[in-house]
Amino acid sequence: MxxxxxxxxxxxxxxxxxxxxxxxxxxxxxxxxxxxxxxxxxxxxxxxxxxxxxxxxxxxxxxxxxxxxxxxxxxxxxxxxxxxxxxxxxxxxxxxxxxxxxxxxxxxxxxxxxxxxxxxxxxxxxxxxxxxxxxxxxxxxRPPMPPAPPLIVQLVSEDNDLRIWRALTRFNKREEVMTVAHVGRRTVDDFTREKPPIVDQVEARFFGREPLPPPPAYPPPTQEDDPKTSQRTWKANLAKLGAFALIHERFFNDAQLDSLFTPRWEMKRAKKERQASEASIFGRVMRAGHRRTGHAS
Known part of the structure; x- marks a missing residue:
């Protein structure tokens, strides 16, 4: 045939x-x-x-x-x-x-x-x-089987992440990134602490580079009281993320990403709002139960 x-x-x-x-x-x-x-x-x-x-x-x-x-x-x-x-x-x-x-x-x-x-x-x-x-x-x-999160989702888990990656393709200072990405200092600092291990996974998996040790657990530095070692680590992390952003500049600035990720971000926000609402209802029920128990006694 x-x-x-x-x-x-x-x-x-x-x-x-x-x-x-x-x-x-x-x-x-x-x-x-x-x-x-x-x-x-x-x-x-x-x-x-x-x-x-x-x-x-x-x-x-x-x-x-x-x-x-x-x-x-x-x-x-x-x-x-x-x-x-x-x-x-x-x-x-x-x-x-x-x-x-x-x-x-x-x-x-x-x-x-x-x-x-x-x-x-x-x-x-x-x-x-x-x-x-x-x-x-x-x-x-191919993405891993659930519940393991795909690397691409870990890199861009919310809309703030994508805005920060895009800002890092053009700027390398915290204040500039904050301004361009329209996010606050804490958001940038959380991003700078959370993303380097994920970048290490990408580079180790696809290019055989040894992952670096995870960054210290102390908070991002402030000008007031953080040690110099913390300041150096934070700056090194920001530089690492900036270099990664420049290598993948075309990807992060691809306009198609917004329409691809937006449904996922909306589902994530809706889930958080639902969980918060359920927690609030549970709290009211528990408080009402305690009040009834108190009156009964």
Whole structure:
């Protein structure tokens, strides 16, 4: 029986990527290209039949929306299309994009830009058969099983976090970060204390760097009475986070992050408000019970 013809979409600003897939498929499958997320919208709207598989690059060049936007377009306009991330996973500034892509969109696989034609054909065949490909580094980027929090969520757990990361791509002083991020001193100090161990996990996991010892448990320094060692540690942590922010500047400033994270932040706030309300009701019930007991005695 003749093999089914798979309809492939290659979303990459480099036309050579599309041509490479067309050559690898040897006319056995249909290959169509889109250069960026805007072009992707047009291709999807003009296609009467959904694509079976989309291979999505994460970087379409300066000033262009990234692969996160392309993945969102596919999820919205063509939800039946399976996705494969077709990107370099060796570049340090790609790591957070890949973590976010696998967390928010659960792509089928990760295919390196250095993959040969055999791997290209294998990933298409695996997707068509609904089985995991026997190669690739996708498992490194998939979120862990609950309740373990994904690294990308630990890095950006609330809207204040994202604003501070964005501020750190431009400024390296606490007061400047506070002003640009529209947060208070305590928020910046908590961020500076909590995030370095998470950065260490990212760098150890993906680049083999030994995690540093956790920062001391004392509070962030103030000008009045904290020891010099505390001041030095706090400044070192802020510098570490600033360096990390600069490496991942394109990621943190990706406008798509706001729409991706906002539903999660809203759920988190709603949960906190519900817990606070339940605690308040419980407290009133307990106080009323004590008053009745006192009257009875």
């Amino acid at each position: 003749e093999a089914r013809k798979v309809k492939l979409l290659v979303v990459d600003d480099y036309v050579g990527a599309e041509l490479a897939f067309a050559r690898a498929m040897q006319d056995r499958h249909e290959v169509v290209g889109a250069r960026d997320s805007e072009d992707l919208r047009e291709v999807l709207s003009s296609s009467p039949v959904p694509f079976d598989l989309a291979l999505v690059d994460m970087d379409f060049g300066p000033g262009k929306p990234t692969g996160l936007t392309a993945l969102q377009v596919l999820a919205t306009a063509s939800p039946s299309t399976r996705t494969v991330i077709h990107s370099s996973d060796a570049d340090e500034n790609r790591v957070l994009f890949l973590l976010a892509a696998f967390y928010f969109f659960a792509p089928f696989a990760l295919l390196s830009k250095s993959a040969g034609e055999d791997e290209m054909r294998s990933v298409v065949d695996a997707a068509d058969r609904g089985v995991s490909p026997a190669f690739g580094n996708a498992a490194s980027y």
